[in-house]
Amino acid sequence: MGYVLGLGGPYHHDAAACLVGDGRVLAFAEEERFSRIKHHRDSRSAAQSAAWCLRQSGIGWADIDDVAVAWNPYWPNYCDRIGDAELIAELLGPDARAAGAPRRLTVIGHHLAHAASAFYPAGVTEAAVLVVDGSGDGVSTSIHHGSPVGLRTVRELPYTQSLGWMYQNATTHVGLGDWTNAGKLMGLAAYGQPRIELPFLHLTDDGYHLDLTRYGLPPFLGADATSRYTDFSYYRDLKLAYAKAFTDAGVPAQPPGGHHPDRMAVDLATSVQAALQQAMLALATNALTLTGTATLCVAGGVALNCTSNGILARTPAIADLFVQPAASDAGCALGAALECARRRGDFTVPGPRQAHTLLGPEYSHAAIETALAAAGARYSTPDDIAAAAAHRIAAGQVVGWFQGRAEAGPRALGARSILADPRSTTLRDHVNRDVKRREMWRPLAPSMLDLTSWTTTPHGPAEAMIVAHHATDTAHEQIPGVVHVDGTLRPQRVDPQIQPTYARLLREIQAETGHAVVLNTSFNGPGEPIVATPADALASGARLGLDALAIGDYLVDLTASNTTR
Structure with a gap:
């Protein structure tokens, strides 16, 4: 081999x-x-x-x-x-x-690596491939043509045209943090109006053009462009230019923390999100034109923007959309x-379509038992861990779920997850405020067996919580805890052949609540990666105040004051 x-x-x-x-x-x-x-x-x-x-x-x-x-x-x-x-x-x-x-x-x-991560796992013979990120090797946006002979780059935009850097600087300006917190801006954008003018961004027939000259950042050409990229001086000046641009647009810089952004900050988030969506749609249209195909594959950090991906998924000209779940640089x-x-010569196009992200470590019963003993955990071994966890979730408890191989990418997809009942907005707020300890306005997502009752596009891409769908009236009424204020949800469609235990959990929840849906967020606290080991799960579950932890076949009671078995 x-x-x-x-x-x-x-x-x-x-x-x-x-x-x-x-x-x-x-x-x-x-x-x-x-x-x-x-x-x-x-x-x-x-x-x-x-x-x-x-x-x-x-x-x-x-x-x-x-x-x-x-x-x-x-x-x-x-x-x-x-x-x-x-x-x-x-x-x-x-x-x-x-x-x-x-x-x-x-x-x-x-x-090219980003493009390969999107095209080769898509399971298609031909596609337009769109990569949009901060920047890498001097490029911020690129379009490729994928075919049986591989990938051919047909268009590149330099780092001076970075939509990713625009978005992350807006995130910082409204007090939400650095580039690692761009997802917060996406969530906040649903609460405002797109009324802030962004004169530095010009939408064009083939995409967009960024020009920050009036804010002290002229375009750089030749050797100067290279040196200023490699020594990071361009990036430092870029941050100053965006700060001036947003301030001149009437939005003062917000203090760090971002839990209570003012109205102008919210409207800036909405305006930047709207501009990003327009630019992405124009780029996608140009990509289809340049390659002569109706299939689009997307990767790069900006491809983690679920709302923008939802726009692309609902665009009639795009017959098939594949977004790499691990769209960031890790992918x-x-x-x-x-x-x-x-x-x-070891891989030929088309390969199989990527159906899941469960490619990381898993742990044996012996390894889990060792971690339980080391933590002095109080636990039981129910006949059916899925049924036991479902009963607690239906009763309003928040349960950590640690099963099988870990997910790749930033979304927890039923392997390293925190789960709760989606029928209650009060419970959603508890998860945001008390468990995840994050901003109250951030959305939480659902895992479900079938999308038919819950989204207006039940056959759209929904394997990895990376595409926003419009929620149905039924979803608004019956699972409001996972419907965002903009009327969307970002679902995970669970395949029982791939995740049999998780699917069984959903069926057991349906037996108790009438809905095969669970609120699912990543198993981690503020500033920490998703849990990796049983020891991580036990420590994080206790620290976050979870009610219980379903780890392998073991149900850990985290509410008990007695920590011995």
């Missing part, structure tokens, strides 16, 4: 590793789940996730044919291989070389591995 290891996110954040064997994705994990540092910031190392991928498949470094890195460390100079031993040790760990790791790594361009590990495998 030919093995390729892909590394994503080596820009000092979102490092990840993905192992592909004979063209099949075998394992995928993000470094943050091991390091316990959100987004694995300020490090390029993917050593722990890479080592886990190898252990998961029972192989060693000597079995790896190629390591593909989604980053050109020598940009703007061309580079197809990394041979720097010090850099390789930083990426793979200091012991990897001695253990037989390749001495030269293959470079896959950052946007580049998947794309780099698959692109390298295709070049080696």
Whole structure:
């Protein structure tokens, strides 16, 4: 078997590793789940996730044919291989070389890796591929044509045209934090009116054009553009320019925290979200025109914007939409591995369509029992863990759910989740305020067996909570805890063949409540990654004040004052 290891996110954040064997994705994990540092910031190392991928498949470094890195460390100079031993040790760990790791790594361009992560798992023969992010290897937006011969780049926009940076600077300006909190702006946008003018953004027939000249940031050309990108001076000046642009538009900068943004800040969020949606729709239309296809694949950090994806999904010209669930830089590990495998002849188009993200670590009964004993946890072993958890959820409890292999990407999809009854907005507010300890205006999402009663587009993409659907009147009335103020929900359609225990939980909830729907949010607290191990789940569940934890076949009572079994 030919093995390729892909590394994503080596820009000092979102490092990840993905192992592909004979063209099949075998394992995928993000470094943050091991390091316990959100987004694995300020490090390029993917050593722990890479080592886990190898252990998961029972192989060693000597079995790896190629390591593909989604980053050109020598940009703007061309580079197809990394041979720097010090850099390789930083990426793979200091012991990897001695253990037989390749001495030269293959470079896959950052946007090409994003594009590969969207096209190759889509299961289609041909597609337009749209990548929109902050920036990588000097590019912020790109369009590609995917076909049986691979990916061909047909259009690129430089880092000076970054929609991702526009969005994250708006997030900071309204007090919601840095780029890691862009999802907050998306949630807040539903509460305002798009009445703030954004004169720096010009929508065009083929997309958009950003011009911040009037705010002190002229366009940069030639060598100056390269140096100012690589030394981050452009990015520093960009932040100042956006701060001035938003202030000049009548929106003073908000203090950090963002729990109570004023009306102007809310309207800025709405205006920036609306502008992003228009630009994405124009880009998508241009991508279809340039490639002559009606199938669209999307990746890049901006592809995590569920609301924008919902607009694309409801666009008649787009016959088939696939959004990579791990759309951020971590997902580049998947794309780099698959692109390298295709070049080696191990992967052919079309491959199978990605049906789930359950590609991370799982734990045996013995490992769970060891963690339970170490924590002194009070637990039982019910005959049916799904039925036991469903009974507690139907009774209004908030339950941690830790089952099977972990999800890849930022959405918890029934493997490392916090679950509650979606019928109550009071319970939704409790989860936001008291459990997740986050802003009250942020939406929570549902997992469900069938979308027919709940969305107006029941056959639309809904595997990964990454596409917003319009809620039906029935959803508004019966599961209001998972319907956002803008009348949308971002569902996960659960496949019983892939997640039998989770599907059984939903059926048991239906038996008790009449609805096979559960409120599902990620199993983590503020500023921490999604839980990875049984020990993480026990500690986080107690810290967040969950009522119970269903971990494997064990039901842990977290409300009991007696912590012994």
